[in-house]
Amino acid sequence: MIEINNVSKHFDGVPVISNVSFDIRSSEAVVICGPSGSGKSTLLRMIAGLTNPSAGAISIDGEPVQRRTFNGQIGLVLQEPFLYSHLSVVNNIALAPCRVKGISMKQARTLALNLLREFNLLDKADAYPHELSGGQKQRISILRALAMEPEVVLLDEPTSALDTISTQEVIGTIKRLTERHCTVVVVTHELSISNMIADRVVCMDRGEVHEISTPYDLVTRPRSLIGKELFSQSVSSVSTxxxxxxxxxxxxxxxxxxxxxxxxxxxxxxxxxxxxxxxxxxxxxxxxxxxxxxxxxxxxxxxxxxxxxxxxxxxxxxxxxxxxxxxxxxxxxxxxxxxxxxxxxxxxxxxxxxxxxxxxxxxxxxxx
Ligand SMILES: Nc1ncnc2c1ncn2[C@@H]1O[C@H](COP(=O)(O)OP(=O)(O)OP(=O)(O)O)[C@@H](O)[C@H]1O
CATH class of the missing domain: 3.40.50 (Rossmann fold)
Structure with missing residues (x-):
């Protein structure tokens, strides 16, 4: 579904992504992980069509992402949820389908309420963003992306600003996305996300892909040094x-x-x-x-x-x-x-x- 072919990216001549190629299948959940500065977010932004590769090509269903017109087919969730503070939860979710897809506000609200029900957040429908926890805000931002019925949902560090409990809540929501057979790509430092949702994990370092494996293989038999470092870190003894x-x-x-x-x-x-x-x-x-x-x-x-x-x-x-x-x-x-x-x-x-x-x-x- 998503094809990444020999993609490189440099900023002012400085290489950030070097010759990356891999495919993501429809309904697949892929986690991109790697140390800070390894180029994960840049790669995700290129998949989203927000920035162009310096070389190579990325296409979704055969169509180059650069040429795609914005139609909500790619849902993007960032570290900060960026909800509209003056709108209730249900209206936050209903806004884009109404404005971009041109459906009536009534239909869009019904769609939003159905999503909230499906994801166990119906009781927050009339709440305003300031009344939500960090995890709830992020879950709403995921539903907002989902309301556009995207072909693919891209998430960039969706839990990095959250505490442990909120992180678990958000992981639960991402897991539900995968159960709905959405194609999901997550950039994260949170290794538990890959354990919980990923079909495959892409390990990056210094702009290159070093290994693509299942989470289980990465834990039990990593093939690359970076895979080993990320997934088999030594554990200090338990103090208590x-x-x-x-x-x-x-x-x-x-x-x-x-x-x-x-x-x-x-x-x-x-x-x-x-x-x-x-x-x-x-x-x-x-x-x-x-x-x-x-x-x-x-x-x-x-x-x-x-x-x-x-x-x-x-x-x-x-x-x-x-x-x-x-x-x-x-x-x-x-x-x-x-x-x-x-x-x-x-x-x-x-x-x-x-x-x-x-x-x-x-x-x-x-x-x-
Ligand atoms: N717009 C830009 N202009 C110049 N350099 C950039 C730009 N965006 C990213 N970079 C550089 O590209 C490199 C990779 O950044 P990127 O954000 O993709 O890494 P990352 O793996 O997502 O890191 P982190 O986990 O810290 O978010 C970094 O050295 C960064 O400084």
Whole structure:
């Protein structure tokens, strides 16, 4: 769908992007990551048609982006949400479809309300931007882009100005975009976004693409130095583990293929919890099924540097509409609040042998 062919860019003779080529398929979610100054935003701006390549070409559905007229087919979400402060949330979303697409304000508001309902923000329809949290503002700006029914949504550092909880909310919204089969391209420093939403991750450094891999491959077997540096950063030891008082067993599910050395958090946990935490590797089993059936208390999905993507049913740090959620936390948060909280709560120990036959069948047939 998006073709990037031998694209280079220089500013005043200084090269910023050098000979970059890759394709993005329709409905694909691609995360572009790399150190500061590696050219990520410049590449995204070129995909958006906001700046032209110095050499090479970028096209969407065969049409060069430079020649595309603005029709809302590319949705752009920036670090700052830039909502209109004098308009309510619903009118912020309805404005562009009304002005650009020429539909009536009534129709545009209906469209906006439907989006707000779908993305669980209906209760904010009549709020004004100053009444929203940073995360809510950013989620509204994503819906504003979505209201134009774009072919592709480009997001440039959508969470960099947000705290942990707001970041999780925004990641949830981006994830929903992907579930709607939008083509999504995200530039981010937040590695958890790639774990949560990306089909593929583009690793850039100094204007060049060094690796394009799935998040899982980047975590488990990075092929480039920059991929390794970004995704397998060394983890310092957990400072608070001595506070743990163990009274109960917890079952920890670990995604098959994820090895202990990928995360020293697990190593520390194994040492400290020795007899209390049981680790089980599961291949091709849905974490949701494992959690719903109570076979595991925590499911460790991906581990990336300081971040861990985990799923939990029985203990929730963040309110959520479902009783199952995958969240990416800094490992210290897991350790201090989640594991400690779980152990100190009245969480009943679950023995693996208590699985019923139907439950076993469910597990055998469930595929991630
Ligand atoms: N309009 C411009 N004029 C001159 N230099 C620019 C311009 N835009 C970007 N640059 C330079 O291009 C390089 C890449 O910038 P870019 O913003 O694309 O990097 P980035 O990877 O997105 O960085 P960050 O993660 O810090 O946002 C930087 O050295 C920057 O100073």
């Amino acid at each position: 583990h001595d506070r743990i008082r163990l009274t109960k067993n917890i079952n920890v599910g670990v995604r098959g293929g994820l090895h202990v050395e990928h995360l020293s958090f697990i190593t520390v946990m194994e040492q400290k919890l020795a007899s209390k935490a049981k680790f089980h590797h599961y291949e091709n089993v849905s974490p949701e099924v494992l959690l719903r059936l109570g076979i595991v208390d925590i499911y460790i999905d991906y581990c990336c540097g300081q971040n861990v993507s985990i799923a939990t049913k029985s203990y929730q740090l963040f309110g959520n509409e479902s009783d199952y959620q995958v969240t990416t936390f800094a490992k210290d948060i897991i350790w201090n609040q989640l594991v400690l909280g779980m152990i100190e709560s009245d969480h009943p120990p679950i023995e693996q042998t208590s699985m019923s036959k139907p439950a076993l069948h469910l597990i055998e047939t469930a595929v991630i």
